Amino acid sequence: MVDGVSWRVLLEDLEVAYGQVVSGAGVDLGVRSSSFGEWAAGLREVVESGGFDGEVEYWSGVGRGVPVGLPVEGEPVGGVSGPCVVSGELSADATRVLVQRVPVVFRARVNEVLLAVLGRVLGEWTGRDRVVVDVEGHGREEVVSGVDLSRTVGWFTTVFPFELRGSAGAWDVLVREAKEGLRAVPGRGIGYGALRYL
Template sequence: MHRLRERGGPISSFSQSVLLVTPAGADESRLATALQTILDHHDALRMRLSGDWEAHIPPPGSVDAHTLLERVTTVPDFGQLPELRPEAGALVRAVWYDAGPDRPGRLLLTVHHLAVDAVSWHILRTDLAAAWRGEELPPVGTSFRHWSLLLERQARARTSELDVWQRMFQAPDPVLGARRPDPGRDVIGTMRHLTRTLPAAVADTVLTTVPAAFHAGPEDVLLAGLALAFTRWTGHPALLLDIERHGREEVAEGVDLSRTVGWFTSVVPARLDLTGLDPDDCAQVLRSVKEQLRVVPDNGIGHGLLRHLDPATGPALAAHPAPQVGFNYLGRTASTGRTADGDWSPAPEPLPYLGGTAHDPALPVAHGLEITAVAGDEGLRATWSWAPGIWSEDDVRALADLWCDALTAMTGATSAGGHTPSDLPLVSLSQAEIDELEAEFASEWR
């Protein structure tokens, strides 16, 4: 929320949407009742944003589902988003296409991004189906409000991390493209996009086999490939970028966010430095990138806390220019195959906005270049979005090709896999010592 506030510009259309299959013969009253159940059950859906960006959550029953549900009998333009007004607590809108008593309909459910994220949608879809059947919803674990208060306390407890973030930003960060983003010129409405898809056979190795060999995660491999691509394109060995993550970290005992709806996403800066490494040695690069990403605890959630919630540390971090590149790996998309009766499954019709997320055209961009990757049946699909005043299409295409080439090369590194120091926190061993031990005890370690 703090990052969105600092960007400035309008946010009324900053939303996420899903298109769901509704039961044949559904009626408006019963749909409204199901929507009312989830509105009353999940606090974030009732949020009201004041002029000074303070969030207030009124009690259950304060938002009437009947006023936010619209019934239509002709196929609607699913690209025409309903109006949302966060300042008035209007964060949810629903358009129901009634296909008649014998055919399944469609429900376009749009929620302001302030109140929802990718994890939230799974919760909402499951709860909406249960509410339609008249079932009692499972309780929410840690509430959105309790989580917000917990983060404020966590910020004061993480001051020891400040030096790590300061060193990250104090290293050189050459300008990429023509210049750094200008909020007066570089807005969402000017962004251009291209898509690259890594074939399924290659993507499966990149996302499963390679991470398993190096005791890493898919994101580690994707970022190692990205670091290689930028190094080859710029000739500079380091890349400073923002990584978007789910933000639902286990930062305190007893926290349970598995059933909590809200926008928990964290944006974490990272510096990937390949200085002294052989760019043709994919195993060496992957080990190094993996270890660099493990420098801070809890997937780096502390940066946002120190930057936005601690007045003592915030100004120092705010003084640094923001990373020029953003990266977001969304994981594997849920299958669009329908459930046994098809009700409440994702509809096959695609939404026209990227990833189901819509933005106000006048909202300033967060980065001059952003890469959003998602795995699916067809492979790994990456959308490269750029500000045309900063990047040329030719340069973006070249980077996208270099990234695909680097990831393809990674698939040949599985035989050189192994552990790294972060895998063995109870002992102090260098990478060379680990390599020596693994070579000696290969059959036991692999």
């Protein structure tokens, strides 16, 4: 498996290699960056040496007192239980507003605005004033010294719990809280998985 950065690296390498082969030169992709294995071993060393110990209190507090799970209403339809999919679409105009205008108005990134919306929707659905969702990041944070991931191919990702206000409120407040909360996550969340699994 590869992540989005890996696809960029792979496509650039293929383009360079193809150009070299077509011109009759030998294939030379330059100096390689650190391997996924080197990064994984380094991350384990960071955890074992206490590199994320300062985050334990933060991660222990996320979602404290927030009920786990989602409400279930009534019996399954047609005897079928399990997940269902609900989908929707934004028009091109609505997408343009979301991507170009809303972030400027709220001085926030698109993902921060979407998290604020998700918090409100889940809050209205569950009747809860706080909800916890998993947030995914690219996972290539610079936490292992001497490791260069700029051209490393692999599946780097972080998934961490993030608490949102679920109650109704002014949009500027909800977006500001999501923005400030997300920006306050230590190390963009990489410590959560490292502490949990390593």
